[in-house]
Amino acid sequence: MEPSHLLGASFACDCGRRHTVPTEHFLYDTEAFSKLPSLAEKHIGDRGFLVVADQRTFEVAGRRVFETLTAAGLKGAHFLVPDGEDGSPAADDRTRDLIRCQTAPADLYISVGSGVINDLVKWVAYLEDRPYLCVATAASMNGYASANVAATVDGLKVLFHARAPEAIIVHPDIILNAPHELTMSGLGDVLAKSVSSADWKLNQLLFDEYYCQFSVDLLKDLEPVYLDNPEDLREGKEEGIAALFKALLFSSIAMTVTGTSSPASGGEHLISHTLDIVAARDGQTHDLHGRQVGVSSILMAALYERVLAIDQPRFIEPPPQVNEEYWGSLSGIVAGEYQKKLPKLHQAASLLARPEQWRSLQAAIIPNLVAAERLKHCLEQGGGAHRFSDLRRNGQPLSRDGFLLAACNAHQMRARFTVLDLAVLLGMVPDEIEVLCDRWLC
Numbered sequence: 422m423e424p425s426h427l428l429g430a431s432f433a434c435d436c437g438r439r440h441t442v443p444t445e446h447f448l449y450d451t452e453a454f455s456k457l458p459s460l461a462e463k464h465i466g467d468r469g470f471l472v473v474a475d476q477r478t479f480e481v482a483g484r485r486v487f488e489t490l491t492a493a494g495l496k497g498a499h500f501l502v503p504d505g506e507d508g509s510p511a512a513d514d515r516t517r518d519l520i521r522c523q524t525a526p527a528d529l530y531i532s533v534g535s536g537v538i539n540d541l542v543k544w545v546a547y548l549e550d551r552p553y554l555c556v557a558t559a560a561s562m563n564g565y566a567s568a569n570v571a572a573t574v575d576g577l578k579v580l581f582h583a584r585a586p587e588a589i590i591v592h593p594d595i596i597l598n599a600p601h602e603l604t605m606s607g608l609g610d611v612l613a614k615s616v617s618s619a620d621w622k623l624n625q626l627l628f629d630e631y632y633c634q635f636s637v638d639l640l641k642d643l644e645p646v647y648l649d650n651p652e653d654l655r656e657g658k659e660e661g662i663a664a665l666f667k668a669l670l671f672s673s674i675a676m677t678v679t680g681t682s683s684p685a686s687g688g689e690h691l692i693s694h695t696l697d698i699v700a701a702r703d704g705q706t707h708d709l710h711g712r713q714v715g716v717s718s719i720l721m722a723a724l725y726e727r728v729l730a731i732d733q734p735r736f737i738e739p740p741p742q743v744n745e746e747y748w749g750s751l752s753g754i755v756a757g758e759y760q761k762k763l764p765k766l767h768q769a770a771s772l773l774a775r776p777e778q779w780r781s782l783q784a785a786i787i788p789n790l791v792a793a794e795r796l797k798h799c800l801e802q803g804g805g806a807h808r809f810s811d812l813r814r815n816g817q818p819l820s821r822d823g824f825l826l827a828a829c830n831a832h833q834m835r836a837r838f839t840v841l842d843l844a845v846l847l848g849m850v851p852d853e854i855e856v857l858c859d860r861w862l863c
């Protein structure tokens with residue numbers, strides 16, 4: 422399927438819900454920028470447009486976007502978001518306020534960048550109740566078509582609903598020439614798909630939760646392009662990068678139409694979030710989201726293989742409390758999530774103790790998994806992070822312990838059930854996780 426078939430569409434889905442894709446245009450071609458004025462002009466009145474970029478994205482695309490619009494006679498301004506302490510802008514309330522203080526309200530907002538700039542502009546446009554267009558500068562994340570903002574407010578990470586961009590505009594040369602590490606981060610994020618949708622299926626089978634096969638299948642045609650030809654990404658071949666970008670776009674559409682991150686976020690994301698919040702707690706920096714997610718996805722795929730190979734599972738009592746020694750000052754907030762999870766753990770164990778339930782779980786999930794071997798090969802050949810030591814913490818390689826502890830405790834930080842919880846119930850944590858880590862991530 423081409424993205425154009427879905428854009429702006431509203432349709433009844435087999436999952437029982439009506440899906441609406443708020444983003445109306447997706448331009449991915451070398452002439453994309455020349456079409457900007459026609460997309461923008463209908464929104465622009467006295468206040469004009471505002472292009473928001475950071476120093477780097479302004480140089481690679483922002484200036485051209487601004488000049489294209491003004492050359493077409495449209496009135497507007499541009500704003501460069503300053504870098505934070507770690508050398509790049511932050512998606513937080515302070516930066517949001519800075520943009521709003523230093524710029525006049527606009528009729529139309531245009532973000533030029535990827536994750537953080539996109540979140541900031543989406544946020545400001547939402548507060549001003551104006552539309553925004555997104556000019557993407559890297560295939561680095563799956564949030565382009567998302568209505569959600571991931572930001573830090575009063576020092577806490579929050580995710581909230583804002584609005585999706587009206588259009589996503591991509592010049593392929595810019596994506597091709599983006600730092601390779603950003604492209605590999607996008608690959609890591611999109612490779613989470615088979616394990617995250619397996620986790621989603623798990624929640625449907627165990628707790629009768631909402632699940633949408635249509636949104637899971639959106640990436641089906643694109644996946645083989647990068648899974649089978651990862652070296653195309655390393656070599657910066659047009660076709661591979663375009664497939665990756667479209668997969669990231671579909672991934673964000675899947676989350677937007679279902680109103681949940683479940684199609685693209687499971688146990689591997691919990692490990693990445695854990696690495697993030699533990700680093701923040703200690704005043705340290707962490708690695709790119711997609712790089713952490715990619716490495717964790719290899720482990721989750723290996724864990725699924727190990728768990729589902731069990732013929733007659735025996736379940737143990739899950740720990741009654743969170744690991745305070747690990748979480749430290751985060752224990753309170755994590756405990757709130759874990760309390761919501763505990764009843765699910767007991768329910769899952771009693772259900773899966775029935776042999777026919779276990780077998781139907783195996784039958785539903787095994788055929789749809791991508792092998793750990795294939796994920797590892799893809800990341801390795803693509804030139805991405807595929808070992809825990811490839812990941813950075815505070816600029817240094819992440820230690821084996823640093824990764825293992827995150828992997829073994831991550832299941833406590835969100836109420837959502839994942840394969841990590843199955844591993845806990847089967848008594849595989851920490852010993853089996855350690856074995857799999859040494860087998861797959863060294």
Ligand SMILES: [Zn+2]
Binds near residue numbers: 435635636
């Ligand atoms: Zn659906």
Ligand SMILES: [Zn+2]
Binds near residue numbers: 563610685686690
């Ligand atoms: Zn992600």
